[in-house]
Amino acid sequence: MGDRRRSLCSRSHDALEIPGWSSSPSNRSPNPPCPSRPSASSRDGMPATARTTTQSAKLNQPSTLDDVEVIAFDVDNTLVDILQTKRDTFAATLETLADRGLAIDPEAQARELYAFALEEGIDDPDVVPRFLVEELGVDDERMLADGRRTMERLEPGMVQLYEGVISTLDQLRSRGYQLCAVTDAPREAVRRRLPPNGLTGRFDRVIVREDTPRGKADTRPFEMLLEAVDARPEQLVAIGDHPVRDVSNVVAMGGHGVLAEHGTRSSYNDVAAEHEPTAAIDGVEELLALLPGCDQRSSALASLTR
Known part of the structure; x- marks a missing residue:
């Protein structure tokens, strides 16, 4: 495993701060505010609906x-x-792979996959199998192929x-x-x-x-x-x-x-x-x-x- 795996995975999952990410689906905002600005509801001191x-x-x-x-x-x-779309897609993809027998913590490692994709290419079609190989050491060829197919199948339903x-x-x-x-x-x-x-x-x-x-x-x-x-x-x-x-x-x-x-x-x-x-x-x-x-x-x- 490369240096990035040590830098990502040697920290606790709680310490891996990714702007706009909530690992709990119930708390996940469908349209998270840009990290560089306050949210629309509070930016000028009035609700967003009050601004024309x-x-x-x-x-x-x-x-x-x-x-x-x-x-x-x-x-x-x-x-x-697209960032929220990718967060949701990655989380659902890893949950599916875990259900099919891959020994991972899908909720925690979805955060790591998102960080990996931001660095390596958010639209790389092989980003899931690359993450599994480079960061988690997965060498099951069928599981790697399944990771790519699952992401491609799930993403259209996650687009926001x-x-x-x-x-x-x-x-x-x-x-x-x-x-x-x-x-x-x-x-x-x-x-x-x-x-x-x-x-x-x-x-x-x-x-x-x-x-x-x-x-x-x-x-x-x-x-x-x-x-x-x-x-x-x-x-x-x-x-x-x-x-x-x-x-x-x-x-x-x-x-x-x-x-x-x-x-x-x-x-x-x-x-x-x-x-x-x-x-x-x-x-x-x-x-x-x-x-x-x-x-x-x-x-x-x-x-x-x-």
């Missing part, structure tokens, strides 16, 4: 969204709470959307916007995440990691999208949780970027973005105030800056 969309959305450049016709959504941690995603997409569609998805997730992962929650068929274009050489490390995915829908950069707004990949890169090419703060991870605090976002939201529904439709754009945007 226009109070919450933060618009930095009020006049620049008038020409927007195309909305490009990131998927993970923007529409889908953020609140208001479907209704927001439908309202934006009714207002005339083209809706697209641009994600760094691999194609197979996207196929597992979109259908269970009704996202399939709601996007005009979907661009995944394999479609470009470097993904959203550069602007090529967004350039490809603009070519596909025959639009100009100023007609594009991208929504995502990463300050550079989802926001700054799009602003640099002449488009608009909205930072999805509800999904932004604390590890992004030190990310140096060349361009600030056009706006920031703390929930997908807040887009409805920023993008109200052709006839209402000017008045709604003006109200946000008063």
